[in-house]
Amino acid sequence: MRWVLFLALFFLPALGQEGPPPDLSPEVFRIARELRCPVCQGESAAESNSGVAVEMRRIIAEMLQEGKTEEEIKAFFVDRYGEWILYNPPRRGVTLWAWVLPAVALILLALGLFAYFRPKKVPKELLEEAERRLKEP
Amino acid sequence: MRAWLWILLVVALGGLFFWGMQRNPKDLPSVLAKERRPAPDFALPVLPPYRAEWGETFRLSDHLGKRPIILNFWASWCYPACYEEAPVLEAAWRTYKERVLFLGVNTQDKEPEALKFIAQFGLTFPQLFDPRGRVGVDYGMYGVPETFFIDGEGRVLARHAGAIDQATLEKYLKEALP
């Protein structure tokens, strides 16, 4: 019984199976890793095994064979899906702030840190507080 | 640390997350519809039951600019959404077939299963076969089912992601029809 099911599961759809997928060079995966798989919940086109991701890898491979550059390939997908498809947010427009914000945050933290390495006076209110507490019974 | 600073932080975080919960993160805009771009052309094989009427291959550009086109991407494995919307689409096609062209693109599917789906719902509008889903990529499709509304001038008017219901379909049809 199981084997019948098994056959039904894999060998009947073979009618619809096309030829084998194309060979993919490391370059294809390098580019696909920076592109988002549209149907997935947060996987890149290199990782996902969904149909769209497989097709995206194939498109990348074909475009590389046509001599297209990485920039042109990414532009091809941005043209269709918008900048959402780029995992590396471009350093312009609304995503520029993705790069600026962490830098600003780190600088602010560093400034706070710098204060520790400078000799400083004890704040006046603390001294007053200490005196007040000394006087308490 | 000042008192207002942490209150601000907590309120901002709470507000952002609460707002985030009210929306659907999977709701992604269509570049084509937003910019009203001309519908990307394609030529796909027609599934066997429709060959007598529509020929072996279907080229979209032969039909663009004549009347509005409704382009529906589906797959037999997309359960239940595709199964919910198929009767809705078929019924609308029967009403509007004189004024609007309905087009089904079976995507990333196997032919026998696609034919079974077609038979199950008795679909009479032309069905094309795109096993790899290349056309879906050209349309910036996120996942099946998705329906694109192309106006009489051949521009993409709107995109609906997920199963489409009668009311939404009618609404977009009204927009597409002059």
Added chain:
Amino acid sequence: MTPALLGNVGVNLALAFSLLGLALALLAYFQGDGRFLKGAKSLLLPAFLAALAAFLALEWALLTHDFSLAYVARNHSVKDPLWVTLVTPWAALEGSILLWGLLQTLYTLLAGRRALDPWRASLVLAVLFGVQVFFFGVMATIASPFETLPNPPQDGVGPNPLLQNHWMMAVHPVLMYLGFVGLSVPYAYAVAAMVTRRYQTWVEETRWWTLIAWGFLTAGKVAGMWWSYEVLGWGGYWAWDPVENASFVPWLLATAFLHTALVQQTRGAFKAWNFAFVTLAFAATVLGTFLTRSGVIQSVHAFAEGPVGPAFLGFFLLATSLGLGLLSRVSREVRETAFFHPFSREGALLLGAFFFAGWALVVVLGTFYPLLVEAFAGAKVSVGAPFFNQLSAPLGAGILLLMGVGPLLPWRRPKAEALRNLYLLLAVLALGTLLGLARGYTVGASLAVGLFLYNVAAILLLVREGVLGRVRAGLSPWGFLENRRRVGSLVVHFAVALMGLGIAFSQTYRLESEKTLYRGGSWEVAGLRLTFQGVRALDEGRRFAVEALVETDRFGEVRPRLHFYPQMNSPLPAPKVVYTPGNDYYFLLMDFDREKGEWASLRLIVTPLVFWMWVAGALMALGTLYILWPQARREEAKGVSPA
């Protein structure tokens, strides 16, 4: 008696005991009456036992295939092997919350037994009981693991196949929860410290708790990375997914706290930061669950959206407000007055805390940036691995740099000897980097080699210092091993340096390639020759497997697989990983000829040094265990220096 009845009784009793415990602990604090405290303490064990009963009830239901429980029907199948059945309680939301609650009662029980002055004891208990009220309240209302079905099915679908593919999945969630829950104890102590305005001792008192939580978090993260690598079939271990980030943030903050706690213990400084770190680390543990269950952000971990999103958001905000609100109330009293020399131990620890906190901030900003953009600009953007990798590299390098020199610097002021050591170390760093460049590595990878050798040199200097010190004092050099805190931390530091090297190389040099081979055809790639011999199918009961038989010239036959689960649309690739000291060879079967088995598409991923990352993970756990080993504590308590 049915599992559902026992489970519901257990959950509701645990909730009742926790509510009563919370009320008694608060009464004890406000009335200043020891009898209430005694009453609260007497509820610790009953709450734990009730939670345990509920947990065992769920196991009972799973083992007896009681499909009248919705949880069992959704996540269990009679075909599941025994080990899968036993770990199914934490395969889905409701069961995970139950496990979390159970572990919380256990930690509360252990923490509540510690001797403490009655004021702080009642506050600590109030906070911990409060956390329990939240978890059991969620279980009793919106996410009950014991909800029943009117028409139970004959069989269920079983847990998510990804979770049954590797035994690591049995371990990873438990370790993570043990770590998350562990952070609740330092948080409770911090709240008590801020309320009672006794800012100094809580750090020392919760050192063990923080270390235990840190150890479990680290082990849990490494286990998750391993699982991701061996099961998910993408040949990676870290994807910067929002949920990974959400659990990385508490790890970063806990690590920062472990180090700044040292400064407070020794110099009484950094009190405000310690309160903030502990509060945010604990709050961040709740944030991860909120992210997975509310659908706020797209993530691979986001399964079905549940009704618990708003509850976890509320709890997150409450925990954050309590900690930060109390901190702002006492901020004037915990202000720093000390002066730090940059070339002192505390200077290095402070800089280290800056890097950890900065890293956490970068991860938080990157994770929520798409949400911010959508809220304010209405646009959809993605922030993914390339972004995080670029920003993490300099921060990680900074931490590795400080990790080497920090422990060699004396407290307060640099000494001539320390500066000599520093020059020596910088020379090693420069030499190592040059060595890497000479071997043709990229600048980043060369720097990683330099930093690794630099850290090894620093550890050797520290061992030499410790051993020589004992010899000069006429003691046995082996006694150095008895200094568990120092030796353990050196082991952990070495492991971190090794991990850094592994991450740098595996991220820089990764070869990934895919080719279709016909039967008998071969493929020469990455110094390897593969010959495809054919495919074969196997029936394994709950799934079917298709194996590709691939002959390699170096490792003999390897058999990457595809697993077909009845509940999944597409097959799951089960990779075959061959670890070697240099490179990992990761074989995947992507597709095969379904008609005759004439061809197969194979993917090979070659990644350097991943094996050493798992070694590093094990060393981190071992180093932490060495510090925590009970013997060390007894000696310290007696104040006897072992000879």
